[in-house]
Amino acid sequence: MSIIARDKKPKGGGQSPQFKMRIDPALKEQLDAVAAEEGVSLASWLKELAREALRNKGIDPNG
Template sequence: MSIISRDKKPKGVGKSPHFKMRIAPALREQLDVEAAEQGMSLANWFKNLAREELKKKGIEPKG
């Protein structure tokens, strides 16, 4: 008889949930270039854009 023990901790503890979106390849290339020119990953570039837009609307970004 064998007993299987599973980790009870939720996966990804301390990490934000994944966010997926589809982007046309040509647009993706342009976005990758812009993000690289600013020295960041595309994901970080999007997060910065989102934070800036919230601030423009008078909303203080969380996280």
């Protein structure tokens, strides 16, 4: 019987690059509320919004 050891970390560290921005706390509160209504995180909601904006410009989003 042999045992194969695997690296449990996903390739690339498992994380996408971070994008940080500063927004007014009142605006963040509104964005958080809309994302919560849709049952997603704010990050997921913003990514989908960005993909939609690219599609509206005729660009097929990568990722």
